[in-house]
Amino acid sequence: MKKTRYIFCGLAVMAIMANAQDKKIKKADSKFTSYAYASAIRSYEELVKDGYAEEEIYKNLGNANYLNANYEEASSWYGKLFALKKADFDPEYIYRYAQTLKSLGKYNESDEWMQKFKVAKASDQRALVFDQNQNYLEQIEVRSGRYQLKNIGLNSKVSDFAPSFYEKELVFSTARDSGLITKNIHKWNNGSFLNLYKAVQDDQGNFTNVDRLSKKLNKKTHESSTAFTKDGQTMYFTRNNSVDGKFERDEAGVSRLKIYKATLVDGEWNNIEELPFNGDSYSVAHPTLNKEETKLYFASDMPGTKGESDIYVVEINKDNTFGTPKNLGPRINTEARETFPFVTDSDILYFSSDGHPGLGGLDVFATDLKNENGEVFNVGRPLNGEEDDFSYIIDVETGKGFFASNRKGGQGNDDIYSFVELKPLDFTCNITIAGIVTDEETRAPLSNVAINVFDNDSKKLSTIQSDENGAFTLETECKEGIFKIVASKNDYDEGESTFVIEKGGDVSDVEIKLTQVDKSAPLGTDLAKYLNIEPIYFDFDKYSIRDDARASIDKVLAYLSEFPKINIQVRSHTDSRANDQYNQLLSDNRAKATAEYLIEKGISSDRISFKGYGETTLTNSCDNAVPCSKDNHQLNRRSEFIVVE
Numbered sequence: 001m002k003k004t005r006y007i008f009c010g011l012a013v014m015a016i017m018a019n020a021q022d023k024k025i026k027k028a029d030s031k032f033t034s035y036a037y038a039s040a041i042r043s044y045e046e047l048v049k050d051g052y053a054e055e056e057i058y059k060n061l062g063n064a065n066y067l068n069a070n071y072e073e074a075s076s077w078y079g080k081l082f083a084l085k086k087a088d089f090d091p092e093y094i095y096r097y098a099q100t101l102k103s104l105g106k107y108n109e110s111d112e113w114m115q116k117f118k119v120a121k122a123s124d125q126r127a128l129v130f131d132q133n134q135n136y137l138e139q140i141e142v143r144s145g146r147y148q149l150k151n152i153g154l155n156s157k158v159s160d161f162a163p164s165f166y167e168k169e170l171v172f173s174t175a176r177d178s179g180l181i182t183k184n185i186h187k188w189n190n191g192s193f194l195n196l197y198k199a200v201q202d203d204q205g206n207f208t209n210v211d212r213l214s215k216k217l218n219k220k221t222h223e224s225s226t227a228f229t230k231d232g233q234t235m236y237f238t239r240n241n242s243v244d245g246k247f248e249r250d251e252a253g254v255s256r257l258k259i260y261k262a263t264l265v266d267g268e269w270n271n272i273e274e275l276p277f278n279g280d281s282y283s284v285a286h287p288t289l290n291k292e293e294t295k296l297y298f299a300s301d302m303p304g305t306k307g308e309s310d311i312y313v314v315e316i317n318k319d320n321t322f323g324t325p326k327n328l329g330p331r332i333n334t335e336a337r338e339t340f341p342f343v344t345d346s347d348i349l350y351f352s353s354d355g356h357p358g359l360g361g362l363d364v365f366a367t368d369l370k371n372e373n374g375e376v377f378n379v380g381r382p383l384n385g386e387e388d389d390f391s392y393i394i395d396v397e398t399g400k401g402f403f404a405s406n407r408k409g410g411q412g413n414d415d416i417y418s419f420v421e422l423k424p425l426d427f428t429c430n431i432t433i434a435g436i437v438t439d440e441e442t443r444a445p446l447s448n449v450a451i452n453v454f455d456n457d458s459k460k461l462s463t464i465q466s467d468e469n470g471a472f473t474l475e476t477e478c479k480e481g482i483f484k485i486v487a488s489k490n491d492y493d494e495g496e497s498t499f500v501i502e503k504g505g506d507v508s509d510v511e512i513k514l515t516q517v518d519k520s521a522p523l524g525t526d527l528a529k530y531l532n533i534e535p536i537y538f539d540f541d542k543y544s545i546r547d548d549a550r551a552s553i554d555k556v557l558a559y560l561s562e563f564p565k566i567n568i569q570v571r572s573h574t575d576s577r578a579n580d581q582y583n584q585l586l587s588d589n590r591a592k593a594t595a596e597y598l599i600e601k602g603i604s605s606d607r608i609s610f611k612g613y614g615e616t617t618l619t620n621s622c623d624n625a626v627p628c629s630k631d632n633h634q635l636n637r638r639s640e641f642i643v644v645e
Contacts, residue, residue: 055084059093066096069388069406071361075100091120095336102360103386107137125306125334126355136357136378144380146423151415152402154199154207159414161404162286162340162391164226166235169198170402171213172416173224194222196237205418214269217262225286225340225391229293235262235269236287236296241280257283259298277302277314277325286391291345299339299351300325307335311351332367332376340391343369348427350379352390360386364403368427373480377425388414394421430475431501435510437466437487440495445470446514449489456482487512520563520643527556527568527641536594536639540630541578543589545597553594556641557601567645570595570610575633576623580614587612594639609644 048057058081065074078097082089094117101110111134118127133139154160156176163172173194196213212218213226221240228235241256258278262269278284282302289296294316299309302325310333315323332338334355339362341351347369352362356376363384368374383389387407394401399421406414437449449466453476461476466487486496492514499507521530528535533552538544545553560566572590574583591610599605615623618636622628 055081055086058084062093062096066100069361071100071103071387075104091117091124094120095126099354099360102358105360105386125330126336129334129355130357133357140357140359140378140380140384142380143377143425144382146380146421146425147383148420148422149382150205150418151410152205152207152418154197154210155411155415157412159194159412160416161414162225163393163402163404163416164228165393165395166198166226166228167232169200170207171196171198171226171228173197173222175413194224196223196226216272217269222257227287227289227296229289233264235264236260236275236289237262238285238287256280257285259284259287259296276322283309286340288342290343290347295343296322297341297343297349298325299341306330306333307355308337309339311338311341311349331372331374337362342391342393344394344396346396348396348425350392350394352388352392359384361388361406362390364389364392366425366427371427374427377427379425383419396424399424430477432473432475432506432508433462433483433485433510434471434473434506434508435485435497435512436470437472437489437495437512437514438470440513440515446489446492449487449512449514452486452488454484454486483507485510485512487514489514492516520566523643523645525643527559527643528552528639531555531559535635537634538572538590538637538639540575540633540637541586543572543586543593545593550597553597554601557598557603560598560603560607566643567607568609569642569644570598570608571613571640571642572610573613573617573636573638573640574615575636576615576618577633584612584614587614590637590639 048061058077062074062077062081065071065077075097078093078100081093082097094113098110098113098117101107101113114127114130117124118131121127130136154170154172156174158175160172160174160176163170165171174197175194176197195218197210198213199207199210201207217223217237223237223239225238226235227237237260238257239260241258256279259275260272261275262273263271265271275284279302282300282305284298284300284302286299287296288298295313296316297311297313300312301309302312304327306327311328312325313328314325317323327333328349332349332351334353336353336355338351338353338355341349343349348366349369350364350366353365354362356363356365356378358365358378359381364379365376366379367376378384379392383392383403385405385407387405389403389405389407392401392403400418401421402416402418404414404416433453437446437451438444439446445466447466447468447470449470449472451464451466451472451474452460453462453474454460461483462474464472464474466472480501482498482500484496484498486494488494493516495512495514497510497512499510501507521527533555534548536549536552537546538549539546556568560568570591572587572594574587574590576583578586588610589612591612595605595608595610598608615636619638620628620632620635622632622636
């Protein structure tokens with residue numbers, strides 16, 4: 001029963017009637033438009049063998065195979081379609097072709113077609129999500145390796161999927177032979193209609209007593225996707241539109257899906273009634289309940305649906321009536337298929353989608369319903385793969401669960417797999433912001449710059465300092481809107497950068513340029529005091545630069561290098577010992593030695609003058625008439641650096 005789940009996506013395909021008069025083409029088109037895809041595929045393939053190579057045949061063969069999840073075949077026919085090199089193809093064919101390429105592991109080629117899809121339909125949610133997550137394979141890889149899988153023994157040679165927990169049993173949908181004649185063969189894919197089965201799992205994880213859930217529930221229609229209340233007395237399930245228990249189509253040839261409710265009476269499911277928000281012109285399917293059983297989540301293509309099927313929620317009132325269904329919105333729903341929702345007791349929504357970036361076909365995704373701005377995560381390999389992965393359920397306390405897949409190596413078309421979640425998903429959502437801070441004039445990177453991120457309400461979200469290369473990388477909470485980075489550093493004006501973040505997208509290559517503030521010392525300033533450095537002292541009766549003085553002079557040197565327009569005069573002094581003439585000569589030598597040190601270190605001689613003052617400007621009262629200690633005399637043997645221009 002290949003790919004019956006697509007019926008439960010509420011998928012309606014536009015029928016494109018060929019204009020050719022050939023009876024074979026008309027017959028094939030008739031099968032396609034009546035959703036007899038399996039038969040239509042065979043008829044179209046016969047036409048191709050007869051030499052027909054028309055656009056509509058390739059389109060319909062691509063779509064018929066795509067809707068039966070024959071992705072390799074679909075990819076081949078879509079490839080032939082685009083080889084015709086027409087310019088007016090519906091962008092949806094481009095998207096489907098990109099999806100089929102993923103299922104063949106051709107991710108680079110798929111991404112190239114997604115780029116074409118983005119150009120053709122830039123406002124499409126799928127194009128926007130792809131544009132914001134072009135490193136999606138790397139992101140998926142980070143979340144991969146968290147599951148241990150096992151193909152369980154209850155699977156048949158056809159389709160088995162849509163598992164659900166019911167007390168100690170596992171309830172699931174299956175297309176295994178019901179023993180009925182061809183009336184129960186569905187034209188979509190020539191498979192048996194689906195029935196609900198149950199199985200008991202023993203302590204070793206083996207399934208026994210596999211049998212129909214209920215004879216009253218299983219009719220000549222599809223039954224699938226169950227959800228049970230915790231007391232085990234109420235069940236919600238999916239069924240095709242029917243009359244007197246028989247499969248019924250609408251005027252467009254589609255048998256829509258509806259959610260029904262049943263109650264357990266004396267061990268049998270009775271009181272079967274459809275929910276009030278069902279409709280005859282759209283499908284409603286795949287029910288799941290929240291922990292409090294106050295909300296029912298489901299998939300539908302009802303009016304207001306963004307894509308082929310969306311996830312909805314409806315309130316269950318205390319009197320067992322229902323509110324108005326609400327679409328979960330563009331964070332979750334795209335223009336493609338979002339289906340098979342499952343909500344855990346901690347309000348984590350798992351669902352399948354081929355609209356969010358994935359590995360191919362339907363992938364399982366998860367998001368935290370408590371966080372309106374929360375990210376949608378692909379749960380990664382090995383649970384997701386190149387084919388369809390769907391109908392995920394989990395017991396969060398044990399980390400054990402089930403899902404269905406049509407991956408290679410299974411027993412049937414779709415198999416149910418058990419899994420153990422080795423590591424839960426981290427739903428903490430952060431945005432990564434990376435960039436560099438540079439000097440506006442020199443373009444040199446600036447280190448130790450304080451970086452602060454603010455939201456649109458001027459709330460500080462995060463702070464960090466730039467590294468030695470001027471680079472910074474920081475994380476902040478997932479929020480959409482306008483953000484601002486403010487960078488600040490001593491001797492610079494503040495700089496900032498404003499940007500918009502949509503749907504939790506990371507931001508890179510932010511460059512903030514800071515303008516240096518001219519904080520040069522005013523005329524007449526002694527730089528030794530201005531820079532708060534140790535004084536430049538000399539030994540008694542000497543003018544050589546002492547080792548302890550070099551560190552202070554180097555700071556003056558750095559300042560002069562930073563402010564190239566500053567000119568100084570080195571002024572040197574002596575103590576009062578020795579005669580005035582000798583002290584004048586000694587101070588001249590000290591001033592000259594200090595100036596030469598700066599010149600040797602790279603400061604232009606045009607910027608430095610020097611002068612000795614002998615003992616004429618003592619810093620204390622230690623003149624010739626006053627006896628003083630060596631330490632007090634030392635205070636007068638010094639050099640100063642006076643700003644003169």
